Amino acid sequence: MRTVCEAIWRRMCTLLMPEPSEDVWKSSASKFRVLWHFANCLAAIDGKHVSIQCPINGGSLYINYKGFHSTVLLALVDAEYNFLAVDVGSYGKNSDGNVFSKSVIGKKLETGTLNVPPNTPLVENAVRMPYVIVGVEAFPLKT
Numbered sequence: 001m002r003t004v005c006e007a008i009w010r011r012m013c014t015l016l017m018p019e020p021s022e023d024v025w026k027s028s029a030s031k032f033r034v035l036w037h038f039a040n041c042l043a044a045i046d047g048k049h050v051s052i053q054c055p056i057n058g059g060s061l062y063i064n065y066k067g068f069h070s071t072v073l074l075a076l077v078d079a080e081y082n083f084l085a086v087d088v089g090s091y092g093k094n095s096d097g098n099v100f101s102k103s104v105i106g107k108k109l110e111t112g113t114l115n116v117p118p119n120t121p122l123v124e125n126a127v128r129m130p131y132v133i134v135g136v137e138a139f140p141l142k143t
Contacts, residue, residue, distance in 0.1 A: 019108075020076075020084050022115045029117075029131060031079035038134070039122045043076040043084050045135040047096035064092035072099050076133065096138040109133075110142065 020028075025042050032041035049070035054062050062069040070092035076085040087103035100106040108114035119128035130143065 017083065017086060020115060022117050024084065025115060025117055025131070028078040028084060035079045040120060040129055040131045041079075041134055042116065042131045043078060043133050045074070045076050045100070045133050045139060047099055047138070048073045048075070049092055052092075061091040061093055065095075068092075072096070074099050074103055074105065076105060096136070097140055100139055 029040060029042050032038045049064050049066070049068075050073055052062065052069050052071050054069040058069070062071065064070045071088065072090040072092060072094060074087040074090070074096065075083055078084055085105050087099065087105055090099040090102070094102075101110075105114070109116070116131055119130050121127065122129050133139075
């Protein structure tokens with residue numbers, strides 16, 4: 001089953017979940033401004049432990065802090081809860097911050113290669129401010 005899922009993902013991911021462009025980020029930020037009164041917010045991020053049956057020879061890798069077997073879904077969503085980017089499959093034992101730092105999403109944000117728009121003023125004729133991603137305290141504060 002895993003092989004089938006991986007083949008489907010390889011074939012369909014660029015069609016169904018393309019990497020967000022600068023225009024997608026700007027559209028998301030606009031929705032956050034209008035719906036949530038939060039300027040320069042690109043997305044919200046969180047991780048979700050999805051309960052699974054422990055894979056053969058999985059050992060303790062999949063046991064999360066709540067004591068059940070899981071795999072982690074890390075997601076960036078827009079102001080209307082639509083997925084912008086996802087990372088699925090990390091071991092349940094990993095924290096959200098750890099999953100984020102090792103994910104493609106985290107690495108691209110760290111290296112400045114995720115098409116994030118340049119700094120923008122919060123109001124007209126003001127100092128340019130960076131865009132942000134909102135998340136719980138499990139995620140590190142970084143540029």
